[in-house]
Amino acid sequence: MAIEVGVALAAIGAGAAIGLAGIGSGIGVGITGAAGAGAVAEDPSKFGTSIVFQALPQTQAIYGLLTAILILMGVGLLGGGEAEVSVTTGLAALGAGIAVGMAGLSAIGQGISAASGIGAAVSKPEMFGKGMVYSVLPETQAIYGLLIAILLMISSPILGDTELGLAAGLTAMGCGLAIGIAGLSAIGQGIAAGSGIGATTEKPEMFGKGMVYSVLPETQAIYGLLVAILLMVGTGILGGEARNLPDAVGIVGIGCGLAIGIAGLSAIGQGIAAGSGIGATASKPEMFGKGMVFSVLPETQAIYGLLVAILLMIGTSILGGGTSGEIGIVHGLTAIGCGAAIGLAGLSAIGQGIAAAAGVGGTSEKSEILGRGMVFSVLPETQAIYGLLVAILMMIGVGILGDPSKGLGLGAEVGLASIGAGIAIGFAGLSGIGQGITAAGGISAAVRDPTTMGKSLVLAVMSETFAIFGLLIAILIMYGIGFFS
Helix, strand or coil: CCCCHHHHHHHHHHHHHHHHHHHHHHHHHHHHHHHHHHHHHHCHHHHHHHHHHHHHHHHHHHHHHHHHHHHHHHCCCCCCCCCCCCHHHHHHHHHHHHHHHHHHHHHHHHHHHHHHHHHHHHHCHHHHHHHHHHHHHHHHHHHHHHHHHHHHHHCCCCCCCCCCCHHHHHHHHHHHHHHHHHCCHHHHHHHHHHHHHHHHHHCHHHHHHHHHHHHHHHHHHHHHHHHHHHHHHHCCCCCCCCCCCCHHHHHHHHHHHHHHHHHCCHHHHHHHHHHHHHHHHHHCHHHHHHHHHHHHHHHHHHHHHHHHHHHHHHHCCCCCCCCHHHCCHHHHHHHHHHHHHHHHHCCHHHHHHHHHHHHHHHHHHCHHHHHHHHHHHHHHHHHHHHHHHHHHHHHHHCCCCCCHHHHCCCCHHHHHHHHHHHHHHHHHCCHHHHHHHHHHHHHHHHHHCHHHHHHHHHHHHHHHHHHHHHHHHHHHHHHHCCCCC
């Protein structure tokens, strides 16, 4: 039996929904199960407790299964008849599948925290309730993904009756990427929540402060949710009739999703820093404020990603202020380059989180290290600034920031070259992870001997050289395609 392209795309969406979510739940349940096996070996009566905690990361796969079934039913693949689905409906289904599937990987973070919950409940049964509270935190990201998936299905012929245009269909994929990838912030949240459970087990009064630290890495997922909703509202998918927008606007939506989605992974670095902050606060309550300062540093990269996504939406009329008729394929492809530049470079936050965690520990040991620790901790952020700079220059180059008609005279090849520029600085920006590792060592050295700071800084900046190489190539590409003429 021959099937339409839209049906095939919907099938991929259904597969992504359960496939990706299944990976997350499988790993999360495995992590929790390993902790449960250890607990049962010590005390067989803890089997029930272990099963309860192990059930938590399973829900993400259930969300994926539900979404997959709804997609298959909505496009007629479970009806036994001839399915007739447009390409745009298939794209909406694919966006829904990506949203709930990738956000379902949050189960990995939930498994980390639930494993800590089992250990706490075994040693202190009264920790069962508090351990559960911490352990459900990383599931929020999966719920955000499920929400976006349902909204996309209701707003399209999958579960509704409104036919989308191609721009809206492509934008649906951007929505899925925004909340789906940003949903992996739950891994950082799981790391922080695991530390919170450990600290609360030793000191019950740490419950409130531990929760404050543990919710920090969730903000990245909220940014992803915000961008997804703005994309849906701006293109008319949500809250009204779909707007008649150029197809290229939908490609811009994908660029927006990549910008905030990948940059949202900065939450992993934030979770590392927050976990250290919880430990320091548990031993020295006066470290709460200082620990929070270090812990918010890695969130800056996500804010850069949010800024780029909003600028792209404003400049291409998704949020108004532009002329939709002046948006061409070059703008869409350049938007993807912008998303790659700031999104990938934003992963430097993982290195910043490693350095910030060392800064928290060093400051806890010697309070006078605070200033030096901050200096080392901000170093890995420069890579993200380079990514932001390149993204802004590319938006100016094709008129997304300014007059979009400036880019209409440029061919699609210019947009493809822009993706090359974004990849250059984006991937090179990952050097921030190495820089963060060196910076953490520099902080530890400064704690032992303050006179080593200068030499340690020299060692810490070495890793940044490669980001500068990436920035150089990105600038040369932009110069070569006429962005500076």
